[in-house]
Amino acid sequence: MITHWIRFLLILTLLFFARHEALAQTSSGAKALLEKADRCADSLSQAKDKKKLRHKWIECIDAYRDVASRHPQSEEAGWALYRGAKLQENLFGYSGKAQDLDGAVELYRRLANEHPNHRVADDAQYRIGEIYYQEKNDITQAYLEFLKVEKKFPKGDMRPKAQQMLEKLSGMISKKESQKEIKEANAKTPGLTQVQGIRHWSTPNYTRVVIDLERPVQYEHHLLPENRELKKPRRLYLDLKSAHVPTDIDSAILIRDGLLQGARAGQYTKDTVRVVLDINNLEGFKVFPLHDPFRIVIDVRGAEIKEKGKEKAREKEPEPEKEKDTDKEVDKEAVKEIAKEIGKDIGKEKEPVAKVEPRRPKRGVAKAKEPDKTVTLARQLGLNVKRIVIDPGHGGKDPGCYMEGQIIEKDITLALAQIVEKKVEEKFDIDVILTRDKDVFVPLEKRTAFANVNKADLFISLHINAHKQPDVHGFETYFLNMATDERAVLVAARENATSEKSISDLQSILNDLMLNTKISESSKLAHEVQRGVLGQVKKKYEDVKDLGVKQAPFYVLIGAEMPAILVETGFMTNPVERKRLQNQKYLETLADGIVAGVERYIKSLAKSTRG
Numbered sequence: 001m002i003t004h005w006i007r008f009l010l011i012l013t014l015l016f017f018a019r020h021e022a023l024a025q026t027s028s029g030a031k032a033l034l035e036k037a038d039r040c041a042d043s044l045s046q047a048k049d050k051k052k053l054r055h056k057w058i059e060c061i062d063a064y065r066d067v068a069s070r071h072p073q074s075e076e077a078g079w080a081l082y083r084g085a086k087l088q089e090n091l092f093g094y095s096g097k098a099q100d101l102d103g104a105v106e107l108y109r110r111l112a113n114e115h116p117n118h119r120v121a122d123d124a125q126y127r128i129g130e131i132y133y134q135e136k137n138d139i140t141q142a143y144l145e146f147l148k149v150e151k152k153f154p155k156g157d158m159r160p161k162a163q164q165m166l167e168k169l170s171g172m173i174s175k176k177e178s179q180k181e182i183k184e185a186n187a188k189t190p191g192l193t194q195v196q197g198i199r200h201w202s203t204p205n206y207t208r209v210v211i212d213l214e215r216p217v218q219y220e221h222h223l224l225p226e227n228r229e230l231k232k233p234r235r236l237y238l239d240l241k242s243a244h245v246p247t248d249i250d251s252a253i254l255i256r257d258g259l260l261q262g263a264r265a266g267q268y269t270k271d272t273v274r275v276v277l278d279i280n281n282l283e284g285f286k287v288f289p290l291h292d293p294f295r296i297v298i299d300v301r302g303a304e305i306k307e308k309g310k311e312k313a314r315e316k317e318p319e320p321e322k323e324k325d326t327d328k329e330v331d332k333e334a335v336k337e338i339a340k341e342i343g344k345d346i347g348k349e350k351e352p353v354a355k356v357e358p359r360r361p362k363r364g365v366a367k368a369k370e371p372d373k374t375v376t377l378a379r380q381l382g383l384n385v386k387r388i389v390i391d392p393g394h395g396g397k398d399p400g401c402y403m404e405g406q407i408i409e410k411d412i413t414l415a416l417a418q419i420v421e422k423k424v425e426e427k428f429d430i431d432v433i434l435t436r437d438k439d440v441f442v443p444l445e446k447r448t449a450f451a452n453v454n455k456a457d458l459f460i461s462l463h464i465n466a467h468k469q470p471d472v473h474g475f476e477t478y479f480l481n482m483a484t485d486e487r488a489v490l491v492a493a494r495e496n497a498t499s500e501k502s503i504s505d506l507q508s509i510l511n512d513l514m515l516n517t518k519i520s521e522s523s524k525l526a527h528e529v530q531r532g533v534l535g536q537v538k539k540k541y542e543d544v545k546d547l548g549v550k551q552a553p554f555y556v557l558i559g560a561e562m563p564a565i566l567v568e569t570g571f572m573t574n575p576v577e578r579k580r581l582q583n584q585k586y587l588e589t590l591a592d593g594i595v596a597g598v599e600r601y602i603k604s605l606a607k608s609t610r611g
Helices: 002-046 054-070 075-095 098-114 121-135 139-152 159-188 308-316 332-345 377-381 409-427 444-453 486-495 500-515 518-540 575-581 584-610
Strands: 193-203 206-213 219-224 234-241 252-254 260-269 272-279 284-290 295-301 387-392 431-434 458-465 475-480 546-552 564-571
Touching (some): 075 121, 121 139, 193 272, 206 260, 272 295, 444 458, 458 584, 518 564, 518 584, 564 575
Parallel strands (some): 387 458
Antiparallel strands (some): 234 272, 260 272, 284 295
16 A cells, blocks of 8 residues: 555656656747747848848748747747737838738737736737727727727736827727718708707706707817906807807706806807807816717716805805705706706607506606614615616607517516616615606606716616527626627617717717726626626526626716616517516516615625725
8 A cells, every 4th residue: 555655656756847847848948949039030130131031031030930839838929929020010111011010910919819917918919009000090990909908908007008099099080980970961961050959957066068969060179267357257168160050049048056157059150159168166077979869968077065164155145046955855956857858859649658567657756765763784785875766768759679569678668667666665765766757758868967967876777688680688787888899889889779880989988988987886786786687587587698797888878977887688589588578577576686786786885885
């Protein structure tokens, strides 16, 4: 027995030393090959005659490729790919042949993909972006390559430079796409573009202004400082090119919310409309376009006034207008204004009545509740989240997905939203508000503005998916960011009610998204809801597919000042899920899952607060 153990230990020892020796030989071999390739490159750089001969360049590049092929797991393989790519780029400088540039990209990409932990992997990915930008003049592909630096190498030293390039290119892409769209629109309808109106939703520290236009226009914005001599406040203005303000629209609106005094539009020149926002208190702003129909959105944010002196000064003002703006009460005047605007959008035709309706809905504004004397753990957790806005997707003249003219997405999302509303309010001390409580059309930009105005802590938009292949099924949850795969782009395109091509118009705001801290929180919320729904549904139903948490640029999530997600609850085009989505018990199960996900998210907030 002892003899067997001795033999076994002897074999293990021999195997260990054999492997160690093999690794040493591999490392030594890789190092020797890399040094040989380096000598080839040095010789080439010092000999002018050799540089004129293409085959001499190829010999050295092949020497670097040989290192990576024969010793793919070695540290030297990464260096060989990087130096080989550099050499291939230098060859392009002499040859001007596209194949040499493509060869460099191929080597850089191999390094980034096959050796992601190598110290120059992020440099290689960044260089791919530079090649597409500087040499290939493909700014869209360059943007995506720099975005990969951001996503794949978040701790790399090339990330700050990549972020700068993303900011630069996003503006270029937006401008290029806008110019093309404007050119096409003007070709169909020549003449000045008409400004059709100005809308706004507002609170003392947040205002969204929307400029509606007949078709796309070029525009630029500027911020003017306060002019005390002329008694003029700070002004943010936009100049709309080749535009006209008709005399029959309300081109001036009063806001007076402590943040903005008002907004007005005027004919600045014969072909330029100037829209001016007079500002009392500005912390930041964002301007971006939305499409189909074209409109320009201006989100303005102000710093909250918390100093006691300022509060006392406000109390002394003669006959101040009282505003109920506590954490437990909704800004009802703003809600009325939104309701009024929503009413304008309802078509004259009678829309189909929801087929799945669990109970009579509220009228949009949740009442403040009396605190429960028996404070459960669930209600204690609600201290971190006091108000949730649930957004039933589509509505009114926008049916969403539908089958056979009867099974309509807008009906099911409303029914599901009402069930979620009831379950959340029963379980937590949380107010729930729906962006619509009946079959009406609500534009995408109004939905997030509604959530912002009502100071929601979470925003959840409910939808049903569709696919050209009926066997595709499953549940997925999205948060706002650049799309990570082609199908995510298609889903976003459908929910945005625009073409896949128009997705690129969103590039202009993606830089803001990268810096938005809510992206991280939205991701956490999305993962918890995804887990919650799958956990509940799998208990009662078979063949439930997890399509995961994804990122995409949804218009309905843009500008949300709280964690915001979009939930695709199944596929209308899949026979099994279509049947389930028409069943009350299945909707109850989905709602239980969403509530479970929200609860887990709130618990994570409670833990971080205690920490």
